Amino acid sequence: MNKTINLRVKRDVDRDIELKILKLKGSLITKGYTEIIHIADENEDFYLNSFSTSPDHKKEAEDFILDYISNNNLADTITLVSTKN
Numbered sequence: 001m002n003k004t005i006n007l008r009v010k011r012d013v014d015r016d017i018e019l020k021i022l023k024l025k026g027s028l029i030t031k032g033y034t035e036i037i038h039i040a041d042e043n044e045d046f047y048l049n050s051f052s053t054s055p056d057h058k059k060e061a062e063d064f065i066l067d068y069i070s071n072n073n074l075a076d077t078i079t080l081v082s083t084k085n
Contacts, residue, residue, distance in 0.1 A: 002052035005061055006081035009047045013077055020072045024065070025049070033061040048081070 009021060025037050034051035042048040053061050062080060069078050 001055070003055050003058040004050055004052050005058065005065070007049040007065065008042060008079040008081050009049050010077045011045055011047060017074070017077055020074060021078065024068050024072075024074075024078070027068070028061065028064070031061075031064065033057055033064070 013021070028034055028037065028051065033053045037049050037051045040048045040050070065078075065080055069075055069080070
């Protein structure tokens, strides 16, 4: 059964940050972690981006996301939301 990964993404960002967010999403798809990323409103300040991945790739995808956030100084913009699955 696939596992869900959730990302909390800040709404109000400049163009440079927006491009980094788009690059992260594209990388998740091209690396084969998912085929689609769902975007929903969480509240007036954040979007909730979610995608499903195989159990074999969940940890690898989470590590990739955390490294990307760190390497691109996005800690104030993107948060990996813990899930129980």
